[in-house]
Amino acid sequence: MLRIFNVVLQLLLTFALKAQGTFEVLIPSATRTGTYMAIDDGNGGIIAPMNNLTGNDYGPTSYISGYLLNISATGDTSSHRYSFHDTTFFLSKIHRLTNGGYILTGESVPPSSAGKCLMIAGLDDEFNLQWAKHHSYDTMNYRMAVDNIFQVGDTLIMTVGRCEFPCGPTNPMFMKFDLFGNILQEVFYDDTLYWCFSPSFLQSIDKNYIYLFAHSFFGGVSGPSYSIFDRNLNYISTTPLSVQDSWRYSTTWTPDSAILLSYVARRPGPSTNDDNVWLARFDTAVNLMGRVNFGAIDTADYSPYWGAGVGCLHPDTIFFSGYKNATGWPPSSTHVSWIMAGQVDSQLQLRYLHYIGGDAFYETRYILPLSDGGFVIHAPRFNHDTDLYDMYFIKLNREGLITSNKPGQIIINRAFITPNPAKEYLKVECMLKQAEASVLTLSGAEISAYKLEQGTTNLPIQNLKPGMYLLKISTEGKGVIETHKFIKQ
DSSP states (O other): OHHHHHHHHHHHHHHHHHHTOOEEEEEOOSSEEEOOOOEEOSSSOEEEEEEEESSOTTSOOOEEEEEEEEEOTTSOEEEEEOOOTTOEEEEEEEEEOTTSSEEEEEEEEOTTOSSOEEEEEEEOTTOOEEEEEEEEOSSSOSEEEEEEEEEETTEEEEEEEEEOTTOSSBEEEEEEEOTTSOEEEEEEOOSGGGOBSSOEEEEOTTSSEEEEEESSSBTTBSSSEEEEEETTOOEEEEEEOSSOSEEEEEEEEOTTSOEEEEEEEEOSSOSSOOEEEEEEEEOTTOOEEEEEEEOOTTSOEEOOSSSOOEEEEETTEEEEEEEESOOSSOOOTTOOOEEEEEEEOTTOOEEEEEEEEOSSOBOOOEEEEOTTSOEEEEOOEEETTTTEEEEEEEEEOTTSOOOOOOTTOOOEESEEEEOSSBSSEEEEEEOOTTEEEEEEOTTOOEEEEEEOOSEEEEEEOTTSOSEEEEEEEEETTTEEEEEEEEEEO
C-alpha cells in the first residue's frame, strides 16, 4: 500500500512540476520576421509558423520564406524548414488533423504566377512535407490569407481574406477542401457590402454555422456586428453586436459553451481617446452576458495585434493579454510598453493582471493557453538598432509567473505606476485586492501609506521634495509584493 501511495504521489508531483514549467525566449531577427499564431505541442511547448520577409518593420515588404518553430516546455528551440523550388511564400496557419498529421496554409508567389496564390500543404506527424498545392486567382489576390481552419470529418472549412492593393478591408471567401488540398467548394463574397476589417470567425458548436464578428461596415450594419453563414457557406444574416464602438476582435469558445470576445474600445467616461483592453462573454445565441475592461486612464492599452487575445481550456480559468502604452506608429527610442498578462474566472471576475517589460517597446501578437496549465504570450520587442522586431516568447504558469531560475528574467510586476517622473500625483494601477502602497526614502524611512483601490489610485506627492523615492506594494498576509522607484520633480 505504501508503494502505491508513493507512486501516486510521484505522479502528482510530476504533473505539478510540468504544469509549473515556464520559459522566456528572445530570438534576434536578422530579417523582418513575423508569426501570428501557434498551437500546443502537447508537452508544454508550442509550434509556431514563422516568416522571413524583406525590408524593415513599418515599411514595404515582400515574402522570402517560412518555417515552423518549436519551443519546448524548457525553452529549447528547433525548426522545420521547407522549400517549394523558386517559390517565395508566407505561412499563416497550422492545424492539427484529428486523424494525425497537420495542415499548413499560407500565401505563395510561384515564378509562373501573376500574383499571390493560396498555399495549402500536408505534413505528417513529424512535420515532414507530404504534398503542397498553390491555388491562383485572377482578381483580388494581393492578400490570400487563411484566417481560420475548421475540420468536420474529412472536410476542412477555411475562412480566407482576399483583397487587392492597398488592402484595407478584405472580402471573405469560404472554402471547403478534402484532406489532400483539393477544393470541394468555394464561395467568394466579392462586394463592398461584405468588407471586413480584421474579422474573427467562429464555428458553431453543432458545426452547422460559421459566425463572422466584424467591428464595422459588414452586411449593411455600420457598427459592430456578427454575421451567420450556413454549412453550405451561404450568407444568412447580420445582426448588431451589443458592444460599444470597438475593434481588433478575437473570439473563442469556452468548454461550457460561452463565446469569449477580446477587443479594444474606449474606457467609459473620458472625452479623450482612451483605449482599453476589453473582454465580453456571450451565450450561444450571441446575447451579451457580461463584459469588463482593463487599462489606465492615461495610456493606450491594446489587445494583441492580429492574433488571439483571449483563450481557455477550463471555463473558470480564462487567460487574456494585451499591451500597455501602445503606439500606432514606429515607437521612438524612448517609447516603452508593458505586456499585460491576466486571468479571469468564468464570470470575467479578475484574478490577476501582471505587467511585464517596461525596458523596451513590446507589441503583443497573441496568447495561447497550454494543456499543462500554463500559457504563452508572443510579444515581439522592437530593436532600434535594426528597425526590426526581435521575436519574444514568454510562457507563464497558471498564476502568471515565471518559475525557472535562469538569470536575466524579465520583471513581472503586479502594479503599474505612471507618470514617472511625477509632479503632483502618482497613479498606481493595481488589480490586487486589499493592497497598500507605502512611499519611502531610498534609505527605507516610511513617509506615507495609502490603501489602494482595485484599479487606479491617485497618490498625492505634492509635499515631497524633488528626488528619488521608493513605492512598496503590499497585501495583508503576503507582506511586500514588489518595490518601484519613482522620481518626484
